[in-house]
Amino acid sequence: MEQLLALLASYDVLFLGHSVPLYVVLAAALFAFVFLGSYPLKRRKPWRIAASKKWLRQFRANKDKYTPVQRFTYIRKVDHFLWEEILMSCFEERGYPIIRTKMTRDGGSDGFVTINDDFVVIQAKRYKGRISKAHVVELDRLVNHNRRHDKGLFIHTGKTSTPIMEFFRSNDHMEILSGVDRILSFLDGEELSLFGNRLNKPKAMR
Structure with missing residues (x-):
């Protein structure tokens, strides 16, 4: 696990012109998936x-x-x-x-x-x-x-x-x-x- 975290921390991605650690992007994506996936609403069409x-x-x-x-x-x-x-x-x-x-x-x-x-x-x-x-x-x-x-x-x-x-x-x-x-x-x-x-x-x- 420590090796995996170290590997993720060593990679950066370009986001809106800035270099962002890959693990930050993955964490944000996971949060969005869990939060938005459980939010029970549909807008009135x-x-x-x-x-x-x-x-x-x-x-x-x-x-x-x-x-x-x-x-x-x-x-x-x-x-x-x-x-x-x-x-x-x-x-x-x-x-x-x-x-x-x-x-x-x-x-x-x-x-x-x-x-x-x-x-x-x-x-x-x-x-x-x-x-x-x-x-x-x-x-x-x-x-x-x-x-x-x-x-x-x-x-x-x-x-x-x-x-x-x-x-x-x-x-x-x-x-x-x-x-x-x-x-x-x-x-x-x-x-x-x-x-x-x-x-x-x-x-x-x-």
């Missing part, structure tokens, strides 16, 4: 945002061709990251300020929206079965451990158990948006209530 708006137009245009259950089943087949973008686009077209977060799979926030001066952190899940208690707890933690977060909104396409529903009902800083009727009303741009407030209709539908 402009094409994905555009795709979410196109998806909404087509979804609404075909509204009368399918039953509510068929439309809801179709939603559950949407790519998870596209589902997040669709929801954020729905808030945006209703005139609410939004922040699209970087894409991760670490249980973090999926976006933010300001509703009547409340800064709301959003968790979006495209479930088929029952929702996970761990995801609800994570959203509650995000709200309670950040002074900027006023409320939390959990949007999902699965089934909600009675204990979890009671949890949302007993916490005024938390709201759940789920069920065939409410999800479809939100996506179709119809009026519905969140946190005791009526959401705006999309500008194009007013």
Whole structure:
């Protein structure tokens, strides 16, 4: 090992016009590989945002061709990251300020929206079965451990158990948006209530 280190130290490489020991370059490369390789983010792609708006137009245009259950089943087949973008686009077209977060799979926030001066952190899940208690707890933690977060909104396409529903009902800083009727009303741009407030209709539908 000592011989190897001595050998590496004896070699220099030219970097930006300067002579740099080879072992320094290798160490920097190793650090970049480990750090960047473990950094769990993907930036929001402009094409994905555009795709979410196109998806909404087509979804609404075909509204009368399918039953509510068929439309809801179709939603559950949407790519998870596209589902997040669709929801954020729905808030945006209703005139609410939004922040699209970087894409991760670490249980973090999926976006933010300001509703009547409340800064709301959003968790979006495209479930088929029952929702996970761990995801609800994570959203509650995000709200309670950040002074900027006023409320939390959990949007999902699965089934909600009675204990979890009671949890949302007993916490005024938390709201759940789920069920065939409410999800479809939100996506179709119809009026519905969140946190005791009526959401705006999309500008194009007013």
